[in-house]
Amino acid sequence: MIPVDYYIILSAILFVIGVLGVLIRRNALIIFMSIELMLNAANLAIVAFGSVIKSFDGQIFVFFVIAVAAAEVAVGLALIVEIFKSKRSIDVDQMSSLKG
Amino acid sequence: MNQFDLTTILPITILTVWACVLLLVDLFIPKTRKGITALLSxxxxxxxxxxTLSxxxxxxxxxxxxxxxxxFSTFVNALLLxxxxLGVALAYxxxxxxxxxxGEYYTLLLFSVVGMMLMAQATDLIVVFLALELLSIPLYVLAAFSRPKTDSEEAGLKYFLLGAFSSGFLVYGIALIFGATQSTNIFAIVESASxxxxxxxxxIGAALLLIGFGFKVAAVPFHMWTPDVYQGAPTAVTAFMSSGAKIAGFAALLRVFATAFPAIATDMTDVLWVLSAATMIVGNVVAIAQTDIKRxxxxxxIAHAGYILMVFVPYGNENVVATSVAAGLFYLVSYAFTNFGAWGVVIALEKKEGKGLALNDYAGLSKRHPALAAAMAVFMLSLIGLPPTIGLIGKIYLFRAVIDAGFVWxxxxxxxxxxxxxxxxxxxIVVMYMKDGEPTAEREPWLDMTTAVTALVTVIVSFVPQFLFAWASDAVLKLF
Structure with missing residues (x-):
C-alpha cells in the first residue's frame, strides 16, 4: 500500500500550484480553475487522512465540499458571462473601473 | 435526529423555510409591487x-x-437578525x-442571514464551512446586483474570486486539522490537541483557517478586495455585508479559536497581535487619502476589523478571555448600528449613475437637511469613539480588556x-457644517426611520451601556 505521506505531499503540491495559479494568471476562468484545484487538493488530503483512521467522516466531508464547489461554479460562471457581455474580456487586469 | 435537535436550530429552520416560500410567492407578485416581497421578508x-429571543x-x-x-449564539443571532x-429597510x-x-434581492438577503446564523451556532468545522459558503454565495450575487452596471459586475466578480480563494485556504486548513486531530468537531479537536x-x-491548519477567516472579516493583509467591492456593490448591499458578514465571521472565529485551539495559543497570539495592529494602522492611514465616501x-x-481583532489576541489566557470576548461582542453591536446608520445617510444622498458619493457632495448638508447632517455627525463621532456615543463605550471596554490582558502596546x-x-x-463633519453647497437628499420613510433609529440607539445606549454589556457577558459565560 502507498504510504499516506505521499498523498499529503501530492495534495500540498496541488494546493501550491492552485495558489500560484490564482496569483499569477490573469484570466478569470483560469483563476477559477486554480481555485477548484485548491479545493480538490484539500479533498485529496481529507480522503487520505480519513483512510488512515478508517472512518467515513472524511469522505462525507468531501461530498459537502464537492456540492459547495458546484454551487460556486454556478454563481461564478454566471458572473464571468455577465462581465464578458459588458466588457468583451475576462482579463482581471482590465477590471479597473474601481480605483481610488 | 430527534425533535430536540430541531429546537436547537429552530430560528434557522423557520427563516430557511420562509425564504424558500418567499422565493415562490415572489413569482406571483407583479413587477411594479416588489415592495410586498420586502415587507414579507x-x-x-x-x-x-x-x-430567537424566546x-x-x-x-x-x-x-x-x-x-x-x-x-453566545442567541446573542449573535439576535444581532444578525x-x-x-436594517438591511431590508435600507434596500426598500x-x-x-x-x-x-x-424580488430575488430579499430572498438572497434572507439566505445570507441564514448562513450567518448557522455560522454563530456551528461547533463542527464542516458546518462552519457550509455556513460560510451559504452566507457568501448570496452576497456574491447581491454585490453584482446592479448589472449591467460595470462597477457592480466587477465588484461581484472580485468578491467571488477572492471569496472562493479564501474558502480554498479554509478547506485546506480544515483538512490539516482533521489529519492532526482525526476529527472536525471542535470539542473533539480540543481533547485531541491537549x-x-x-x-x-x-x-499550520489553524493558520490556514485564520487566513480564510481573515479574508471574510477584511483583516490586513487580506483586505485588498474590500474597498473595490464595497464601492462597486449597490450601497444597500454594502451596508448589509459590511456589518453582517463581519459579525458572522468574528462569531465563527471566536468560537473556533477560543474553544478548539487553546493548545496552540502561544503561537497564535503573536500572529493575531500583528494582524490586529496592521489592520488598525493600514485601515486608518489609507482612509485619510479617500475622497469617495464609499471607499x-x-x-x-477594515480599521474596525482591526479593533475587534484585538479581543482575540489574549484568547489563550483563561483569566481574561471572557471579559475580552464580551467587550468584542459589545463592540460588534456598536459597530453594526453605527455602520448601518452611516450607510443609510450615504444612501439618502446617492444619485443614479454613482453620483453624489464624493465627499464634496456633502457640503452644506447641515443647512438643507439638518437632521440628516446631525445623524451623520453622530455616526462619525461614534466611529471615532467620542462622546456621547456607543462607539466611545465600545472602545473603552475594548481597550480595558486588552490592557487587562497585558497587551499595553x-x-x-x-x-x-x-x-x-x-x-x-x-x-x-467639517464638510457638512462649514462648507456651502446645494446637496439634495432623498427622504424615504423607511430610510429616514432606519437612520433615526440607529442614531438614537447610538446615543441612548451610550448612557446605559451596562445592560448590554451584562447581556454580552452572560452570553460568553458558558463558552469556555
Whole structure:
C-alpha cells in the first residue's frame, strides 16, 4: 500500500500550484480553475487522512465540499458571462473601473 | 435526529423555510409591487427574531454536536437578525430608485442571514464551512446586483474570486486539522490537541483557517478586495455585508479559536497581535487619502476589523478571555448600528449613475437637511469613539480588556490609530457644517426611520451601556 505521506505531499503540491495559479494568471476562468484545484487538493488530503483512521467522516466531508464547489461554479460562471457581455474580456487586469 | 435537535436550530429552520416560500410567492407578485416581497421578508426576519429571543437562556447541542445553542449564539443571532431587518429597510427605497428592484434581492438577503446564523451556532468545522459558503454565495450575487452596471459586475466578480480563494485556504486548513486531530468537531479537536505532543500540523491548519477567516472579516493583509467591492456593490448591499458578514465571521472565529485551539495559543497570539495592529494602522492611514465616501467607509470598516481583532489576541489566557470576548461582542453591536446608520445617510444622498458619493457632495448638508447632517455627525463621532456615543463605550471596554490582558502596546496602537481616524471622520463633519453647497437628499420613510433609529440607539445606549454589556457577558459565560 502507498504510504499516506505521499498523498499529503501530492495534495500540498496541488494546493501550491492552485495558489500560484490564482496569483499569477490573469484570466478569470483560469483563476477559477486554480481555485477548484485548491479545493480538490484539500479533498485529496481529507480522503487520505480519513483512510488512515478508517472512518467515513472524511469522505462525507468531501461530498459537502464537492456540492459547495458546484454551487460556486454556478454563481461564478454566471458572473464571468455577465462581465464578458459588458466588457468583451475576462482579463482581471482590465477590471479597473474601481480605483481610488 | 430527534425533535430536540430541531429546537436547537429552530430560528434557522423557520427563516430557511420562509425564504424558500418567499422565493415562490415572489413569482406571483407583479413587477411594479416588489415592495410586498420586502415587507414579507421583514416579517420573516421579525418573527425569527421573536423565536430567537424566546431562546434566551437555553443551552443545548444538536445533530451529534454539529451545532450548539447557547447564550453566545442567541446573542449573535439576535444581532444578525436586526442587521437583516436594517438591511431590508435600507434596500426598500434604494433598489426602487436605482432601478434594480427585483424580488430575488430579499430572498438572497434572507439566505445570507441564514448562513450567518448557522455560522454563530456551528461547533463542527464542516458546518462552519457550509455556513460560510451559504452566507457568501448570496452576497456574491447581491454585490453584482446592479448589472449591467460595470462597477457592480466587477465588484461581484472580485468578491467571488477572492471569496472562493479564501474558502480554498479554509478547506485546506480544515483538512490539516482533521489529519492532526482525526476529527472536525471542535470539542473533539480540543481533547485531541491537549493530549498530542506535536502540534505542527494543527498549527499550520489553524493558520490556514485564520487566513480564510481573515479574508471574510477584511483583516490586513487580506483586505485588498474590500474597498473595490464595497464601492462597486449597490450601497444597500454594502451596508448589509459590511456589518453582517463581519459579525458572522468574528462569531465563527471566536468560537473556533477560543474553544478548539487553546493548545496552540502561544503561537497564535503573536500572529493575531500583528494582524490586529496592521489592520488598525493600514485601515486608518489609507482612509485619510479617500475622497469617495464609499471607499472611506470601506477603509473605516477594515480599521474596525482591526479593533475587534484585538479581543482575540489574549484568547489563550483563561483569566481574561471572557471579559475580552464580551467587550468584542459589545463592540460588534456598536459597530453594526453605527455602520448601518452611516450607510443609510450615504444612501439618502446617492444619485443614479454613482453620483453624489464624493465627499464634496456633502457640503452644506447641515443647512438643507439638518437632521440628516446631525445623524451623520453622530455616526462619525461614534466611529471615532467620542462622546456621547456607543462607539466611545465600545472602545473603552475594548481597550480595558486588552490592557487587562497585558497587551499595553496594542492598546496604545489602538488609541493612536483612533486619533488618526478622527482626522478623516471629522473632515466629513467639517464638510457638512462649514462648507456651502446645494446637496439634495432623498427622504424615504423607511430610510429616514432606519437612520433615526440607529442614531438614537447610538446615543441612548451610550448612557446605559451596562445592560448590554451584562447581556454580552452572560452570553460568553458558558463558552469556555
Amino acid at each position: 421583514a416579517l420573516g426576519l421579525a418573527a425569527t427574531l421573536g423565536f 431562546q434566551i437562556g437555553m443551552e443545548d447541542s444538536g445533530f451529534n454536536g454539529m451545532v450548539a445553542l447557547d447564550g 436586526v442587521s437583516g431587518l 427605497g434604494y433598489v426602487k430608485r436605482m432601478g434594480i428592484e427585483r 493530549t498530542s505532543t506535536s502540534n505542527l500540523l494543527l498549527t 472611506l467607509l470601506a477603509y473605516s470598516s 496594542l492598546a496604545i496602537i489602538g488609541v493612536l490609530t483612533s486619533l488618526v481616524s478622527a482626522f478623516y471622520y471629522l473632515r466629513v
